[in-house]
Amino acid sequence: MTKHSVAVIGAGKLGELVLAGLLRSGWTPQQVLATTRRPERAAELAERHGIRPVLNLTAVTQADVLLIAVKPQDAGKLLDDFGMKVPPDRLVVSLCAGLPTSFFAERLPGGIPVVRVMTNTPALVDQAMTAISPGPYATDEHLAIVEEVFQPLGRTVRVPESQQDAVTAVSGSGPAYFYLLVEAMADAGVLLGLPRNVAHELAVQTAVGSAIMLRDSGEHPVKLRESVTSPGGTTAAALRELENHGLRAAFLSALEAARDRARQIATEMTTKN
Ligand SMILES: NC(=O)C1=CN([C@@H]2O[C@H](COP(=O)(O)OP(=O)(O)OC[C@H]3O[C@@H](n4cnc5c(N)ncnc54)[C@H](O)[C@@H]3O)[C@@H](O)[C@H]2O)C=CC1
Numbered sequence: 001m002t003k004h005s006v007a008v009i010g011a012g013k014l015g016e017l018v019l020a021g022l023l024r025s026g027w028t029p030q031q032v033l034a035t036t037r038r039p040e041r042a043a044e045l046a047e048r049h050g051i052r053p054v055l056n057l058t059a060v061t062q063a064d065v066l067l068i069a070v071k072p073q074d075a076g077k078l079l080d081d082f083g084m085k086v087p088p089d090r091l092v093v094s095l096c097a098g099l100p101t102s103f104f105a106e107r108l109p110g111g112i113p114v115v116r117v118m119t120n121t122p123a124l125v126d127q128a129m130t131a132i133s134p135g136p137y138a139t140d141e142h143l144a145i146v147e148e149v150f151q152p153l154g155r156t157v158r159v160p161e162s163q164q165d166a167v168t169a170v171s172g173s174g175p176a177y178f179y180l181l182v183e184a185m186a187d188a189g190v191l192l193g194l195p196r197n198v199a200h201e202l203a204v205q206t207a208v209g210s211a212i213m214l215r216d217s218g219e220h221p222v223k224l225r226e227s228v229t230s231p232g233g234t235t236a237a238a239l240r241e242l243e244n245h246g247l248r249a250a251f252l253s254a255l256e257a258a259r260d261r262a263r264q265i266a267t268e269m270t271t272k273n
Pocket residue numbers: 009010011012013014015035036037038041056069070071072074077078095096097098118119120121172173
């Protein structure tokens with residue numbers, strides 16, 4: 001087991017998923033610290049997970065891996081509070097969408113390694129997709145530490161930082177697209193006369209089965225789709241409607257919009273501070 005200790009700074013929705021995953025995978029409550037803005041939230045996390053909520057400054061002095069999990073819009077203020085007090089042997093890991101590692105490096109003492117990570121909420125069930133990029137001063141050893149943190153929560157991949165906004169559009173925001181699809185399929189089932197609970201179960205299990213098959217069969221999605229689509233059958237009729245309604249183009253535009261929003265967040269934050 002690792003000798004590292006991790007502090008989740010700004011343990012909100014994502015931060016809590018990460019700290020819970022660390023505890024599930026064998027990190028001890030002594031190795032996992034969390035900070036919050038509100039005392040009630042700190043009490044909730046302590047009760048739910050048995051971890052130690054601490055103040056930001058305590059976290060940076062006691063833990064050696066600092067996971068910054070606040071909203072990107074709050075990161076500047078957070079670093080104004082303690083950035084220059086981060087001891088030199090810490091590893092700073094940003095989970096913030098959009099913000100480049102340079103944003104952090106400029107607000108930390110020189111030489112502190114910064115790693116940028118984009119993970120996603122299926123961390124709740126150890127099925128996260130986490131992309132990891134080295135920033136200033138980050139070596140292979142630092143990336144290996146970050147992998148040690150995130151591997152138990154799902155899969156990890158290393159990407160250049162220049163690809164992180166695209167990663168955010170695909171896998172960071174990605175779960176929301178699938179939830180919307182399931183919701184829409186269940187609504188359609190209701191339109192066709194199915195009871196709501198049955199329509200929901202059909203849509204959810206179809207999503208789960210299709211996702212596992214995609215991952216575990218190693219087959220290309222086109223091949224899997226073709227195997228469902230009988231000549232002159234029902235699936236072809238449905239797929240034509242989806243294409244007529246521009247589903248594919250909608251995804252291209254949607255992911256471009258997500259990528260652009262990540263860039264815009266970075267611009268807003270770097271011009272504001
Ligand atoms: N929710 C998601 O699916 C994903 C979120 N992210 C990124 O993770 C970060 C967090 O997102 P969420 O967890 O959804 O947001 P959230 O709002 O639930 O969590 C952020 C937490 O930080 C706390 N906070 C803010 N300023 C603080 C301070 N000065 N000291 C201590 N705590 C402070 C807030 O009270 C809040 O609980 C964002 O940067 C987001 O871009 C990345 C991938 C997926």
